[in-house]
Amino acid sequence: MNRSLLSIDNLAVHFETPDGPARAVDNISLNIHAGETLGLVGESGCGKSLTALSILRLLPAAARMSAGEITFKNDNLADFTDAGMRHIRGREIAMIFQEPMTSLNPVMPIGFQVAEPLITHQKLPKADAYSQAAEWLEYVRIPAAGKRLNDYPHQLSGGMRQRVMIAMAMVCRPLLLIADEPTTALDVTIQAQILALMRRLKETQQMALLLISHDLSIIAQMANRVAVMYAGQVVEISPVKQLFDRPLHPYTQGLLRSIPLPGTVEKRLFEISGTVPRLTDMIRGCKFSERCIQAQKRCYDEKPELLNIGDGRKVRCWLGQN
Numbered sequence: 086m087n088r089s090l091l092s093i094d095n096l097a098v099h100f101e102t103p104d105g106p107a108r109a110v111d112n113i114s115l116n117i118h119a120g121e122t123l124g125l126v127g128e129s130g131c132g133k134s135l136t137a138l139s140i141l142r143l144l145p146a147a148a149r150m151s152a153g154e155i156t157f158k159n160d161n162l163a164d165f166t167d168a169g170m171r172h173i174r175g176r177e178i179a180m181i182f183q184e185p186m187t188s189l190n191p192v193m194p195i196g197f198q199v200a201e202p203l204i205t206h207q208k209l210p211k212a213d214a215y216s217q218a219a220e221w222l223e224y225v226r227i228p229a230a231g232k233r234l235n236d237y238p239h240q241l242s243g244g245m246r247q248r249v250m251i252a253m254a255m256v257c258r259p260l261l262l263i264a265d266e267p268t269t270a271l272d273v274t275i276q277a278q279i280l281a282l283m284r285r286l287k288e289t290q291q292m293a294l295l296l297i298s299h300d301l302s303i304i305a306q307m308a309n310r311v312a313v314m315y316a317g318q319v320v321e322i323s324p325v326k327q328l329f330d331r332p333l334h335p336y337t338q339g340l341l342r343s344i345p346l347p348g349t350v351e352k353r354l355f356e357i358s359g360t361v362p363r364l365t366d367m368i369r370g371c372k373f374s375e376r377c378i379q380a381q382k383r384c385y386d387e388k389p390e391l392l393n394i395g396d397g398r399k400v401r402c403w404l405g406q407n
């Protein structure tokens with residue numbers, strides 16, 4: 086569990102704007118151990134998806150990755166050619182995207198879409214690839230999977246499309262699955278089924294999972310460790326239990342207060358007063374200081390580093406370091 090499978094060191098992503106560079110990902114460092122689930126949480130726009138897309142070199146064309154090293158199994162991913170990266174994508178690192186329909190091809194039958202990586206990457210004969218595809222569709226509980234190989238995505242419900250995406254991601258047995266808000270678009274019952282499926286996959290397939298969500302209750306159920314992002318930075322990393330028992334960063338404390346109580350159906354979004362700074366703002370001190378109810382003078386003047394405080398915890402806060 087302790088070997089780092091993926092490590093991200095000082096990753097920065099910015100966009101040029103008329104107001105100067107918008108620092109969407111502002112020097113992120115993270116690592117994921119083989120077999121673990123790392124939850125990445127934070128409110129909309131904090132840079133979660135861009136961090137994930139950087140790993141696979143799938144950033145939008147306007148994005149500039151200005152620094153940072155990403156190491157996967159001791160290889161620096163920057164050294165890979167585009168062809169080398171295509172080989173890694175799908176085969177060793179798979180991703181479930183935030184928008185399901187962007188990765189399913191509407192004019193191709195689902196059986197083909199699940200079998201295709203086996204044919205191109207693993208050079209399996211077609212018949213074998215299709216029978217494995219059917220097995221995976223069965224495994225993700227597509228009813229009567231064998232008979233649905235010729236169905237098109239529009240013939241499936243949202244929950245089933247998500248299952249097909251998971252089958253596509255899993256078919257080459259990746260070492261790391263990146264799942265970006267895999268259940269956000271689904272209703273609560275289907276969401277629970279998909280999460281149960283992902284847990285089962287984790288247990289049986291020995292893969293690591295980078296699970297991105299703005300929903301802390303999902304992270305609590307699924308993650309071993311959690312990284313909390315705010316305005317492009319990691320503000321806290323912690324084993325899941327310690328984070329929920331004793332959150333150290335005032336932002337994490339605010340997020341936890343916004344979790345609905347058990348038994349309530351309504352999922353309120355975060356209600357921390359104030360707004361996130363603009364990505365082009367130059368902030369002298371802590372990026373959260375303007376919204377922080379505990380901020381002191383130092384917090385406005387000096388940038389806190391993400392400091393290792395022991396027990397597998399790190400926090401970017403002048404207060405939480407004591």
Ligand SMILES: Nc1ncnc2c1ncn2[C@@H]1O[C@H](COP(=O)(O)OP(=O)(O)OP(=O)(O)O)[C@@H](O)[C@H]1O
Binds near residue numbers: 135148183364
């Ligand atoms: N093409 C772009 N041009 C300019 N800014 C962009 C572009 N794409 C993303 N951004 C900005 O980068 C920031 C981070 O975006 P990202 O998609 O990583 O956020 P996120 O944490 O995944 O949010 P969400 O929870 O809504 O998915 C956002 O504030 C967004 O406005």
Ligand SMILES: [Mg+2]
Binds near residue numbers: 134183
């Ligand atoms: Mg996103």
